[in-house]
Amino acid sequence: MKHHVHAKIETHGHTNTHGSDIHIMRIHAPDIAKNARPGQFVMVYLDKGEHLLPRPISLHDVDKTKGLITLVYIVAGAGTKIMSQWPAGHIVRVLGPLGNGFDIDNCRAGDKVALVGGGLGAPPLYYLALELKKMGVNVDVYLGFRKDTPVLTGCFESLCVNLAIATEDGSAGHKGYVTDLLPHDPTYTTILSCGPAPMLKALSTYANAKNIPCQISVEERMACGIGACKGCVVKTLVGYRLCCTEGPVFDSKEVY
Amino acid sequence: MKKLNVSLAGVNLKNPVVTASGTFGSGMEYSQLIDLNRLGGITVKGVSHEPWDGNPPHRVAETYGGMLNAIGLQNPSAKAFIDDELPFLRKYDTKIIVNLCGRTVEDLVAVTEDFSGVDIDLYELNISCPNVAGTPIIGTDPTEAKKATKAVVARANAPVIVKLTPNVTNIADIAKACEEGGAAGISLINSVLGMKIDIRKKKPLLGNIMGGLSGPAIKPIALRMVYQVAKAVNIPILGMGGIMTGEDAIEFIMAGATAVAVGTANFVNPRATLDILEGIETFMNEENITDINQLRGIIL
Numbered sequence: 272m273k274h275h276v277h278a279k280i281e282t283h284g285h286t287n288t289h290g291s292d293i294h295i296m297r298i299h300a301p302d303i304a305k306n307a308r309p310g311q312f313v314m315v316y317l318d319k320g321e322h323l324l325p326r327p328i329s330l331h332d333v334d335k336t337k338g339l340i341t342l343v344y345i346v347a348g349a350g351t352k353i354m355s356q357w358p359a360g361h362i363v364r365v366l367g368p369l370g371n372g373f374d375i376d377n378c379r380a381g382d383k384v385a386l387v388g389g390g391l392g393a394p395p396l397y398y399l400a401l402e403l404k405k406m407g408v409n410v411d412v413y414l415g416f417r418k419d420t421p422v423l424t425g426c427f428e429s430l431c432v433n434l435a436i437a438t439e440d441g442s443a444g445h446k447g448y449v450t451d452l453l454p455h456d457p458t459y460t461t462i463l464s465c466g467p468a469p470m471l472k473a474l475s476t477y478a479n480a481k482n483i484p485c486q487i488s489v490e491e492r493m494a495c496g497i498g499a500c501k502g503c504v505v506k507t508l509v510g511y512r513l514c515c516t517e518g519p520v521f522d523s524k525e526v527y
Numbered sequence: 528m529k530k531l532n533v534s535l536a537g538v539n540l541k542n543p544v545v546t547a548s549g550t551f552g553s554g555m556e557y558s559q560l561i562d563l564n565r566l567g568g569i570t571v572k573g574v575s576h577e578p579w580d581g582n583p584p585h586r587v588a589e590t591y592g593g594m595l596n597a598i599g600l601q602n603p604s605a606k607a608f609i610d611d612e613l614p615f616l617r618k619y620d621t622k623i624i625v626n627l628c629g630r631t632v633e634d635l636v637a638v639t640e641d642f643s644g645v646d647i648d649l650y651e652l653n654i655s656c657p658n659v660a661g662t663p664i665i666g667t668d669p670t671e672a673k674k675a676t677k678a679v680v681a682r683a684n685a686p687v688i689v690k691l692t693p694n695v696t697n698i699a700d701i702a703k704a705c706e707e708g709g710a711a712g713i714s715l716i717n718s719v720l721g722m723k724i725d726i727r728k729k730k731p732l733l734g735n736i737m738g739g740l741s742g743p744a745i746k747p748i749a750l751r752m753v754y755q756v757a758k759a760v761n762i763p764i765l766g767m768g769g770i771m772t773g774e775d776a777i778e779f780i781m782a783g784a785t786a787v788a789v790g791t792a793n794f795v796n797p798r799a800t801l802d803i804l805e806g807i808e809t810f811m812n813e814e815n816i817t818d819i820n821q822l823r824g825i826i827l
Contacts, residue, residue, distance in 0.1 A: 323594055323791065324587075324594060324795070366560075492586070497552075497557070498552060499552035501586070504586060511580055511581060
């Protein structure tokens with residue numbers, strides 16, 4: 272059940288890392304928090320004249336007890352620039368939770384699951400890792416960035432999961448791509464991933480070769496976020512699918 | 528007691544606010560967010576005789592005060608709509624307006640016949656999609672527009688209004704041709720053909736290169752065209768194009784529209800239709816207007 276709410280920003284911090292302005296915004300939205308799943312997203316409305324369309328942002332963390340959702344975003348254009356100027360206490364309009372989220376219903380205690388994130392694909396894996404840990408699943412997290420991005424890796428360090436990092440410039444962890452870190456003889460029951468298309472494609476090839484089920488979270492430009500406008504299609508092997516309602520999480524074999 | 532109901536092409540709408548095709552799915556998508564019973568009508572996403580895949584991504588882009596879309600009328604076919612979506616919509620006390628699409632007059636006839644025996648309140652004949660090969664040709668030529676209208680009206684089991692494209696030299700001529708063809712009303716405007724370039728990637732942003740511009744950026748154009756058509760024809764008008772507020776809707780009604788359709792505003796605010804309806808009522812209270820029909824065409 273999705274809700275369209277006016278919600279208060281509880282905290283809103285930001286960190287400049289190598290020229291990237293990364294923001295962490297925590298919003299009090301109990302109706303959205305209460306039935307949110309890892310991998311789902313919300314639409315954040317800008318309510319600013321000439322910028323009409325809401326921005327889709329994935330859920331980084333959810334606190335159902337306190338009714339809080341946490342969003343992590345990077346200032347990439349005019350819309351996120353406007354968002355970045357909202358102070359704590361500001362009231363925002365938010366619609367969510369939206370999308371299907373990761374399917375973890377079949378994961379069992381003792382299973383070994385790999386989470387693979389690239390860039391801004393890392394934040395949504397945090398809530399996913401939390402939920403999997405709660406279920407007793409053994410979680411290995413692999414994160415890749417262009418450059419060292421401590422603000423996005425720090426939260427995973429306190430989770431007691433195996434964490435491996437790759438950076439393209441070698442400023443942290445392995446120098447190269449995150450997919451370089453994946454084992455040759457994996458024992459994973461499932462791979463769950465979010466990140467840029469080239470990474471998802473390489474990961475899908477890996478998962479296919481090792482015969483491991485793999486779910487990937489993709490992104491596409493959206494207008495409504497609820498399946499009405501048919502604007503956010505993703506090309507899959509079975510034709511166009513809507514990122515907002517049929518995704519954003521797809522079986523990797525459907526896409527690549 | 529204010530009177531809000533209007534008669535659009537012989538169909539009694541409880542109020543003049545309906546949704547614009549392609550922005551509201553088949554209503555189901557918004558039913559958790561607003562009470563669909565409060566709408567004058569719901570114009571569903573365009574349907575064709577055969578399923579259409581639509582255009583490659585990207586299909587949408589924000590522009591200053593507007594947005595571009597190049598969906599390409601992706602739809603699962605009229606038959607799938609009738610079987611899977613219409614039963615849900617029927618549970619609500621609102622009029623159902625079905626947008627009919629086709630690349631040729633033959634296509635349009637076929638989709639109209641798909642609805643024989645199906646109870647629909649009103650048809651909106653779409654001869655104006657900027658994103659589908661064929662329809663702009665029908666919608667920009669008075670002879671073709673008249674031919675298509677005649678063919679569909681002859682087979683339709685409910686009144687037919689014709690949705691026009693603004694991408695023409697003289698919209699009044701097209702509207703008159705549709706009236707001669709038997710249209711029960713005119714719906715306008717569809718989106719304005721535009722484009723956007725991704726200067727970093729050095730290529731057009733939309734997969735279809737060009738797309739339809741909608742939203743408040745096009746409102747003055749839409750209002751002007753509603754005014755021109757209202758002066759040219761004697762059939763009712765469903766006015767649309769960038770309506771965001773009750774005041775915007777009042778402008779269209781004053782320019783001659785019997786009812787108004789809300790499109791892009793649904794993306795900006797899922798409850799835009801209801802806010803617009805409430806805005807119309809507020810205006811009527813402030814101006815001591817008892818019947819919305821008193822305002823229609825008062826500037827003509």
